[in-house]
Amino acid sequence: MTIESSATTATTATAAAAIAADQPPLVEMRDIRVSFGGVHAVDHVTIDLHAGEVVGLVGGNGAGKSTLMRVLSGATPADSGQILIEGKPVTISNPRDAKTYGIETIYQTLALADNIDAAANLFLGRELTSRLGSLDDGAMEAATRKIMFRLNPNFKNFKVPVKSLSGGQRQSVAIARAVHFNARILIMDEPTAALGPAETAQVRDLVRQLKAEGIGIFLISHDIHDVYDLSDRISVMYHGRVVDTVTKDKSSTDDILAMIIMGKKPHEVTSEEMAQILA
């Protein structure tokens, strides 16, 4: 895939997202609250995502990005608030619920069972079985080989526990698991944290490709440039709240950086504060 072609697909996808904007958003999280023993990890957050759109979630450590996404993926229950998928209120109380709505997650920790192989991890909880209900390891391995060939052609170790794979290969398995089951909504929590430059480029290509296919993506990353390159809109979180959600065209990385650090919208930041950040 060349850079030009991926850039074009990205543009068309943005156009598609603009058209879809008349319809209810693919995901809408309204007034979500999560607290852990008095600490408001997520405090009255409202956020939305359209089909074919990438929404970047940025913020410092403990800003609540991962917790917010864990609510959507069913890993952490929300104390209050509402989740709507295509305008319809839904209840997501465990990871299985999320998956039935086509929400797939690449966790920062990867959430792989280290002692079993790539195919077993890819199909974990959704194993292919024969007619009598026995595991069809052959079919699962074949499907895994197929998808891994697409995502990471160097991946060869299909028979070993994922513990003995490199960080990049483990990440590939986690990504493969998220994209294999026809996700409509993809949550990527630090998808490139464990990766080298070449693999990071692969993941970026993948994000653009999935976006072009009309999948809505929440992208969490520490790397502001990563997020800025890939996202259509960026939501900045600070101490459990969303400071602002901005369209990329209308904000600079400096604006976003300022929001991450100060927890204030750009126009609220004084020039002295700004100078301090940039120094």
Add this chain to the structure above:
Amino acid sequence: MTQASPGDGLTAERPRRSIRSLLQSTEVDTRLLGMILALAIIWVGFNIMSGGLFLTSRNLWNLSVQSSSIAIMATGMVLIIVSRNIDLSVGSLLGFLGYTMAMVQVVWFPTNPLTWLIALVVGVFLGAIIGGFQGFIIAYGKVPAFIVTLGGFLVWRGLLFEYALGQTLAPMDPTFQLLGGGPTGSLGESYSWIVGILACLGIIYSLISGRRRRRGYGFPLRPRWAEVTIGVLGCGAALGAVWVANNYFWPVELAKSYAQTHNIVEPPGGLQIPTGIAFPVLIVLVVGLVMSFIATRRRFGRYVFAIGGNPEAAELGGINTRRTIVSTYVLMGILCSISAAISTARLNAGVTSLGVQNELDVIAAAVIGGTSFSGGIGTVPGAILGAVVMQSLRSGMVLLRVDSPVQDIVVGCVLVAAVGLDTFLRRGNKR
């Protein structure tokens, strides 16, 4: 996206020493192979030290029967330890269930012709319920498994004494007694051969169908010589075991009375009736096959291993981890009841001391068989082999007239050494 990423090149297959790569191409479980080798060394060692008493049909036949109760429970303990739990109650539970089955036959339904069946059904159900109860407290109540089963360890043994004030209950129903093995509780010559031949057919079928399946998906195949070697060794082992069992003959007195009741003229030197595979051993084989199938070919087994590998990942993968944990304990309870039936039938009595310290033997068997206490690793055949290793050590030392306390010391040292060696080797493999 076809660009090669440098990170992957580092973990690509490095050239290894030829023996290891040869072994790898056969895809044989090297750990299991190592255990079989260790067992062979133990057997040959005891045979030399005892002046040829160990490797006799008689001793090996007894060894197989004596291992069976622990082996059956060890197959369940594997799943429990793999899922990062423990069951300390199996010895007491075995005693309790065995005593209950004895109660059915001696006190509650002594005259019913189907009393053996009632005893078994009651035992299996009670085992499943008690196991499930403990599992429920562990999985849903979030009480540590160690504590719950430690409580069970005390409670079930205590209940057993409450039942009949600790009296010994005997005798068992004649049909029930067959479960315990012994000359009459065995398959006899021709059925044993049939079992052996069926085992061979099963081995050959699984090799061929496995190869066909791999070819169908275009996966790399095992080298042909490896398939043939595995087939020949497997069939050889199966038929060899049958041959050994068939070379253990009925005791002289029993054979004499059998000859008299069946009007057979005894040949010079007495009637030689091959015993064949004992029923408890047959049960071990069936349980081993079923448990292996559950552990490796069913979703449930996959989930148990996933939970052991990473409980959070299993949960995030949408697995109902609590129900899975409860199921492991239900299985364990059922296996305890099977072992309890065998032990009670073998003793031909319900006694209060049945199964004392068995929990330790079962856990030791699973661990010697390669089950890792940190979870996620273990095999059913390994656990059965572990039980045989333990019993081999004990009965070998009995042959050598080693005192019981010294036996315990040796077994204890072997347990620690085996796990230590295993940990050491595993760490070496990682590098």
